[in-house]
Amino acid sequence: MSEAKLFNSLDDLRIFVQIFEKKSLTVVAALNHTTPGVISKRLTQIEKDFGARLFHRTTRTMQHTDEGHRLYSQAQHLLETVDDYEMDWGEKTEPAGLIRITASASFARLYLMPLVLKFLKKYPKIKISFELSDKVLDIVAEGIDLAIRGAQMSDSTLVAKKLGPSPEVLCASKEYLDKAPPLTSPQDLANHNCIVLNENYNWEFKVDGKTMHQRVSGSFQTNYSEALIEAVKDGLGVGMICYWQAYQELQAGELVLLLPEYAPGRAQTLYAVYPSRRHLPTKTRILIEYLEKNLVIPFPEAC
Numbered sequence: 001m002s003e004a005k006l007f008n009s010l011d012d013l014r015i016f017v018q019i020f021e022k023k024s025l026t027v028v029a030a031l032n033h034t035t036p037g038v039i040s041k042r043l044t045q046i047e048k049d050f051g052a053r054l055f056h057r058t059t060r061t062m063q064h065t066d067e068g069h070r071l072y073s074q075a076q077h078l079l080e081t082v083d084d085y086e087m088d089w090g091e092k093t094e095p096a097g098l099i100r101i102t103a104s105a106s107f108a109r110l111y112l113m114p115l116v117l118k119f120l121k122k123y124p125k126i127k128i129s130f131e132l133s134d135k136v137l138d139i140v141a142e143g144i145d146l147a148i149r150g151a152q153m154s155d156s157t158l159v160a161k162k163l164g165p166s167p168e169v170l171c172a173s174k175e176y177l178d179k180a181p182p183l184t185s186p187q188d189l190a191n192h193n194c195i196v197l198n199e200n201y202n203w204e205f206k207v208d209g210k211t212m213h214q215r216v217s218g219s220f221q222t223n224y225s226e227a228l229i230e231a232v233k234d235g236l237g238v239g240m241i242c243y244w245q246a247y248q249e250l251q252a253g254e255l256v257l258l259l260p261e262y263a264p265g266r267a268q269t270l271y272a273v274y275p276s277r278r279h280l281p282t283k284t285r286i287l288i289e290y291l292e293k294n295l296v297i298p299f300p301e302a303c
Contacts, residue, residue: 030143096125103148105132147273160271164297168265170258175235186214193237196221206263247298
């Protein structure tokens with residue numbers, strides 16, 4: 001194959017590298033927002049162009065050949081050179097394309113939307129699609145480019161960049177507290193109506209530097225954080241809520257912080273999570289850098 005042909009096939013080389021690293025046409029299809037059938041045809045054409053079988057394929061497994069391993073080593077060097085060039089000169093060309101983002105609906109509404117609207121005005125050729133859910137999605141299988149999550153992932157194939165703290169706090173409305181029993185320690189929660197998120201009935205606290213858990217119960221549980229905060233605001237009971245989500249209500253006096261001396265809740269961190277692949281698209285890299293620079297997450301002074 002001629003050198004000119006090779007340099008006309010950079011997209012195919014990127015596909016080949018992904019297949020080599022992931023060993024799954026389904027995963028690579030998700031990364032490229034297409035179907036496994038399309039990726040299979042691309043691989044067949046790549047092998048035809050290079051005049052060699054690059055993988056041994058069965059219905060269940062993929063194993064690279066010696067030729068595939070050799071091409072992978074060469075493709076890495078070539079694509080790293082191209083990516084270095086794009087990093088150095090990318091500012092001279094306008095970034096474009098679709099970025100699929102997943103985040104909780106609450107966080108997107110309160111903090112992401114204002115930034116995303118400014119970002120899209122700054123980069124008019126970029127498009128953004130929100131997949132909003134309180135559930136943790138499989139970003140590789142779902143073809144997600146970027147996830148904003150409140151915990152670092154155990155999946156070693158993902159990269160997590162810290163955006164800021166996301167601690168939980170204990171809150172209730174003044175209306176509820178006026179009618180409720182005294183609440184001076186975590187043990188007192190046994191006498192309170194506790195609003196539960198995601199069936200987490202064991203709430204975490206710190207006592208003398210040690211973590212303790214208090215079993216709670218109540219008349220309402222949900223897997224949707226917006227429903228949780230609405231129930232707490234309405235005076236139904238006590239809730240364990242991310243501080244950033246309750247920040248406006250706390251500032252307005254609608255909600256009251258409870259037991260801050262016991263450091264209630266998990267000391268979570270908010271991350272930008274994306275697939276761990278060497279060739280991060282310029283559009284995604286620019287968005288991550290924009291969020292790192294401009295995203296301001298409220299943090300309680302007591303934490």
